[in-house]
Amino acid sequence: MNRTTFLSMASATAMLAAGAVQAADVPDGVTLADNQTFSYRELDQFASIDPQLIEGVPGSHAARQLFEGLMNQDENGDLVPGVATGFEVNDDNTVYTFTLRDNARWSNGEPVTAGDFVYAWRRAADPATASSYAWFVELSGIVNAAEIIAGEMEPDALGVEAVDATTLRVTLTGPKPYFPLMTTHTTLFPTPQATIEEHDDNWLDPENIVSNGAYTLSEVSLNEFWSATKNPEYWDAENTVIEEVTSYVINDTSQALTRWEAGEFDLLEPVPAGTFPRLQEEYPDAAHSTPRLCSYYYTLNQGEGGPEALKDARVRRALGLAIDREIITDRILQGGQTPAFSFTPDATSGFSAPEIEYAGWTQAERDEEAKRLWDEVGYTDVNLDLLYNTDESHRQIATVISQMWSQKLGVETTLENQEWSTYLETRRAGGFDVARAAWCGDYNEASTFLDLLTTGVPQNSGKFSNEEYDNLIASATTAENPQEAYTAAEQVLAQEMPIIPIYHYANSFLLDPTLKGFPMNNVENNWYVKDFYRVAED
Known part of the structure; x- marks a missing residue:
């Protein structure tokens, strides 16, 4: 919850000052363009x-x-x-x-x-x-x-x-x-x-x-x-x-950077994957990286139209464990993003990420457990379609993850790119096996993330349904300390792996x-x- 406002909201009356600065607050002495x-x-x-x-x-x-x-x-x-x-x-x-x-x-x-x-x-x-x-x-x-x-x-x-x-x-x-x-x-x-x-x-x-x-x-x-x-x-x-x-619509991130450098527009967010260190050196007054209340993840289709393999939590966990998140954050993106093992980001006000066991393992230990789970299930011929919307970084991440799954688990992946509106329709209709997804908080409290995976919510496009999870989220709405329910809910997600958290965002941009x-x-x-x-x- 908001650090300042809710101190006063705890009382019977909470009035905001009507005279607060609302529009551009231009300091004295500044010469406007x-x-x-x-x-x-x-x-x-x-x-x-x-x-x-x-x-x-x-x-x-x-x-x-x-x-x-x-x-x-x-x-x-x-x-x-x-x-x-x-x-x-x-x-x-x-x-x-x-x-x-x-x-x-x-x-x-x-x-x-x-x-x-x-x-x-x-x-x-x-x-x-x-x-x-x-x-x-x-x-x-x-x-x-x-x-x-x-x-x-x-x-x-x-x-x-x-x-x-x-x-x-x-x-x-x-x-x-x-x-x-x-x-x-x-x-x-x-x-x-x-x-x-x-x-x-x-x-x-x-x-x-x-x-x-x-x-x-x-x-x-x-x-x-x-x-x-x-x-x-x-x-x-x-x-x-x-x-x-x-606002200019530019799907190609490299072209967008070229056009920003040519002075065609003021704000480019985010910058192309892997470019932030260079841009920070070249444009120190324009390049910024700030925390962001967003999570990047893959949603796994457990609905009627989804693959049979993804209905098994062991398969979903194996796919999640096999992803080396540090390769994605440190080698591909390089913009201040952090590996994600919980759905809710650390930047969320009042939220402390629970201790998720596999988060503390080395990648070699995660790979070993992924292979053990895969062998336990016994699948030998799994082919998955991976849906993502048009963006070079989405393509790069999908390519690397598909290689990880192939090399470690023998899973073959077909990449499918769609423009934004079509991609949204496909996800809504459940026409995917695995889909790239991201969620940015609608307000700064953990429920904005965790409610998303309760049964029946339209944005729960993977059709995850878990009674224990639903009860935990419902209990948090009236709990004196909702953090306890949020922690338990994240543990359910880590065990069931209906989605695969990949990284928590940083807003790396040029202004x-x-x-x-x-x-x-x-x-x-x-x-x-x-x-x-x-x-x-x-």
């Missing part, structure tokens, strides 16, 4: 920028510029006011009352009201919306969310109420002291009901979209770029310095030194262009 634009590279075209339909990093980065939720994050990941100036919470952390600012406006000039949040959250939970993030509403603990998602109750039964235009009351099924952190996620952003009802699936077209963030969408060129301009209706437009945002305000200490990597500004070059 004439050019106040920001541009960045994205690996893939976003599948959607509809807040209730977003399920990937590209869409999330875009939505944080176009929309604004109740709360935002500062450079350290701590909560600061967004549409809400603050909130009150009752004694047992089950009822939150948010006070909305009265000068929040949609880009068409209409006021942003508590009703807009009620509409959006009901929309996210409504089965008719078919949101792959509906489970996030249930995870948040809002009353009746589970029943609505299951089709047992109507969306208007959701435990969220517009007391008046600027007061939003949320009722939870149980204590959730980190609930305000969850409101920074795109799923809980407001959406404009009238615009959606008028334009249906076309409401996000630049000529139709109505948004409430610091920027408004101006152009989208599929698989090439999108751009946005400063929203004059945004409540803090006066202190928003950057006038225009552009134009004239661009200031980037949140270097935000492990969720949630950045808001409204906080940026460009200084004049010396």
Whole structure:
């Protein structure tokens, strides 16, 4: 949980200062550049920028510029006011009352009201919306969310109420002291009901979209770029310095680096695998590596359409043990990433990684146990398809791991590369044996990772289902010390190996030194262009 905010949240009332700095905080004496634009590279075209339909990093980065939720994050990941100036919470952390600012406006000039949040959250939970993030509403603990998602109750039964235009009351099924952190996620952003009802699936077209963030969408060129301009209706437009945002879709990481070096855009994250040490020497003012709340892993299909071999935990453990993670982090990536033996990263607030036995072994000991398990199972002819989305580092990692499996276990692997949208559809449909995956925390608490592998969650694409694991995660929601349940849950994952943790991320990136305000200490990597500004070059 957030180190600072939750000290006050433990009491009956927790109000954030409405006067906190919200947009670019330009120090006195700084000379701003004439050019106040920001541009960045994205690996893939976003599948959607509809807040209730977003399920990937590209869409999330875009939505944080176009929309604004109740709360935002500062450079350290701590909560600061967004549409809400603050909130009150009752004694047992089950009822939150948010006070909305009265000068929040949609880009068409209409006021942003508590009703807009009620509409959006009901929309996210409504089965008719078919949101792959509906489970996030249930995870948040809002009353009746589970029943609505299951089709047992109507969306208007959701435990969220517009007391008046600027007061939003949320009722939870149980204590959730980190609930305000969850409101920074795109799923809980407001959406404009009238615009959606008028334009249906076309409401996000630049000529139709109505948004409430610091920027408004101006152009989208599929698989090439999108751009946005400063929203004059945004409540803090006066202190928003950057006038225009552009995101370029560049699948080829080497080409992306070449174009950054040519000055075509400001931010390249991540840098190509293996290049960070050189880039740090060549561009010491631009190259950075910071901790990231993300895990890179392979998910193993244990569903009906998955290979029979992967339904055996011994096979899954053997595949996991045979991977030499240090080769991947130290020889391929070289950007500060660390080998992963637990799903939840060490960077997670309040989480301490459990002592997982095989994490302390040498790789030779892991290989020996992998071969023992393989011999015990008795498989002699296993062929696996390994799915990954387009990216050179994903290809390199898949190639190396397939070689490890072949040399150590005799497993033959066919690599299958798909572009982002197709890859997401394939994973959702269970059309894979092994799939490259990554998860970045939706909020800074261990449940954002561990809930992902509970039975029935859509993002649990490998269809792992374990009653002991589900009970542990359920117990953590009301436990005085959830760490005990999280530790036990990670031990279940280490034994059952439904996924293979490979590494915990570092955010190794290049940022134009004239661009200031980037949140270097935000492990969720949630950045808001409204906080940026460009200084004049010396």
